[in-house]
Amino acid sequence: MATGQRTVLQFAPSSTSAAKVQPLVIFNICDCYVRRPDQAERVIGTLLGSVLLDGTVDIRNSYVVPHNEFSDQVALDIEYHQTMLKSHLKVNPQEVIVGWFSTGLGVTGGSALIHEFYSREVSNPVHLTVDTGFKNGEVDILKTAMVDKLPGDLDGMEVLTERLVALINDVYKYVDDVVEGRVAPDNNIGRFLSDTVASLPKLSPPAVDKLINDNLQDQLLMLYLSSITRTQLSLAEKLNTAAQII
Structure with missing residues (x-):
């Protein structure tokens, strides 16, 4: 097929x-x-x-x-x-x-x-x-x-942060337009925003920074371990091939 x-x-x-x-x-x-x-x-x-x-x-x-x-x-x-x-x-x-x-x-x-x-x-x-x-x-x-280099974790986090800021600005503009009477209110959107805000944990800025840094360290550790694993498999492949030639 x-x-x-x-x-x-x-x-x-x-x-x-x-x-x-x-x-x-x-x-x-x-x-x-x-x-x-x-x-x-x-x-x-x-x-x-x-x-x-x-x-x-x-x-x-x-x-x-x-x-x-x-x-x-x-x-x-x-x-x-x-x-x-x-x-x-x-x-x-x-x-x-x-x-x-x-x-x-x-x-x-x-x-x-x-x-x-x-x-x-x-x-x-x-x-x-x-x-x-x-x-x-x-x-x-x-x-x-084609790209000059592969994006890293910091690059990905930067893109996500920019996207989050853009979404927050959109929400802020919508709420401001509703309050000023420029846009008709939508109860479904209001309930969704209320549930979203209520679901967010109450964390201080230092706690948020620590959470992000811990998550970044975990990702870097996983990348390091995966790199070691690939190196070990590649080395085993070369040693086995060399043993067959000998």
Whole structure:
């Protein structure tokens, strides 16, 4: 089954009729393709996610599996695959294997062997192929959203604060117009504003500053921990690949 012009989803006959791919998966596959060994023509790997109640396969994560490919024969690093699977399950135990991916347009002679392997891992695996050569067109999302740098937590907080100030000014103007008789009062809006004000906790300015600073520190800590986790996984991947070469 084809979705769009750049990504192909292929299924064996079953009740599964649809799949959705999170953007992180596509970017991860492209990154693995860029960092592939010089002699490798394509990269393959495992897809993780879950099957929703309506039968849709939700693909949320992925990791590359080292392999050697020649003619119609494929040799997968099964030990590396199992190690990476255990590592991912420790972080996201709710995710399971839902299929596999490969780069390039369409399938090759060795794809049937790989699909057979993943069929032993999970019934009816999804095969996702990503056109890294852009033979079916260009990936617009990669070129239209160009920015000098990624926004940080402070930038996001600044945008939210500006938006909050703008909303407060709108409310202030509306209330002032109603009091001065320039706008007819609306009881529904009045009750909504009253409930909103009543729901706000009574905090002093120092308490609000402390609350914001504590929240910011928690976010920075999470970013630090996630960075350490990514570094550890990347290091484990490189060490396992080097061990296979040795």
